[in-house]
């Protein structure tokens with residue numbers, strides 16, 4: 354099935370370079386073979402033009418917040434992609450920067466022989482600028498494909514100011530998009546005639562997982578953040594987590610996920626990092642959830658339903674509906690926010706007028722505590738719950754979702770200025786979280802400042818009418834001992850992790 358026009362964006366007006374050697378798919382964000390609209394489109398174009406298809410996936414060292422933790426996660430995915438490409442007979446070029454294999458000028462060199470380039474239309478972090486630079490420099494068409502979510506973002510005219518508004522737009526478009534999902538799985542047949550064996554102008558990355566720790570030691574990262582020994586990246590790990598979640602956890606999602614516990618004990622999927630690095634797609638998660646909760650499910654059922662009904666829209670299971678609402682509405686609201694103006698980051702200037710008024714009114718309020726980045730980063734505040742949340746993030750690269758909200762709110766309350774709070778949150782989130790550097794990193798942080806929320810009463814110190822959260826009320830709401838015990842058990846491994 355051809356890729357829907359609504360997912361495709363031409364980034365320059367060049368004509369196809371007829372004498373180019375190949376169609377180049379630059380895999381930047383959807384790092385997977387399967388359920389990938391960009392790859393579908395690249396295959397389609399290579400077949401139409403009767404050209405070779407080169408799939409290029411690269412990893413440089415100099416990305417912001419680079420660390421061994423992030424590198425290792427991405428490399429797991431690349432090793433799997435390399436092996437999958439071999440099985441499929443696809444020509445996949447696997448580039449990993451090192452002292453002996455420098456990145457400078459490489460993409461330009463590869464692009465010069467392309468008749469056209471297809472890439473991923475991811476709206477945040479280094480990708481928009483990278484893509485823009487390439488499309489302005491090369492002399493062939495560059496096509497960006499939006500495979501970010503279930504509904505192509507061009508279907509929405511503007512960003513939504515609240516989830517309840519976006520939910521209605523999504524529900525109205527869902528059934529139509531459902532029939533245009535990307536190809537879930539490839540076979541050898543799909544790549545027949547597309548691989549002429551052209552070799553890359555660099556040393557292909559050929560290491561395997563057991564060799565990664567040694568290789569990673571040869572790289573000088575700007576940030577000392579070690580991988581979590583229990584976390585690995587890659588598509589098979591993502592699909593395994595999904596299957597585990599569907600078998601054991603999804604039925605508890607609506608009632609128990611907010612109660613702070615360790616990741617294995619919390620009924621959540623843990624897929625945000627895999628979504629971020631493109632090891633799994635939102636489409637395939639949706640499909641698996643729907644098939645798992647009701648094998649007879651059909652999108653026609655949706656036509657009779659009320660758009661905007663969070664509990665009852667997608668399936669018969671309220672719990673599955675809650676999960677799909679987080680995965681689609683809450684994830685998309687962040688992506689759509691960036692989609693209107695793709696950029697590296699969003700900051701406090703993106704907050705709505707009612708929040709801005711609150712911030713200017715309360716800017717000079719006395720802060721009961723004030724911490725420096727060093728205090729925050731070394732988990733040294735007066736607040737046991739905050740320290741525990743930050744410790745979880747540092748050690749494991751993830752943080753329980755409820756704690757993440759509390760964590761953000763407290764940094765706002767106990768920082769000298771709002772701007773400083775934003776920078777602390779951006780830094781900690783993007784440095785330590787596997788799922789950081791994503792549209793939802795910024796909209797998650799800005800949610801703590803009131804984005805997509807409404808005014809709350811009574812008006813409070815520092816926050817004004819922005820929703821307030823406290824550790825005392827968290828302790829009243831949930832039994833915190835299991836979470837604190839779990840975090841303490843992580844701290845016992847400190848010597849090992851941060852040595």
Ligand SMILES: Cc1cc2nc3c(=O)[nH]c(=O)nc-3n(C[C@H](O)[C@H](O)[C@H](O)COP(=O)(O)OP(=O)(O)OC[C@H]3O[C@@H](n4cnc5c(N)ncnc54)[C@H](O)[C@@H]3O)c2cc1C
Pocket residue numbers: 621622623624625626628629679680681683684685687752753754757758761782786788789790791793794795797798800801
């Ligand atoms: C201060 C703060 C910072 C955040 N930073 C990030 C970030 O860097 N990257 C990131 O992906 N999410 C971020 N979030 C949103 C949310 O915390 C995570 O998406 C979620 O906890 C990931 O865990 P999971 O994959 O187990 O989610 P599940 O509960 O299993 O949900 C499935 C998927 O739905 C999406 N999702 C779930 N909850 C949210 C939410 N509240 N907002 C947006 N999408 C959601 C995610 O893609 C997630 O993987 C942040 C939230 C806050 C309050």
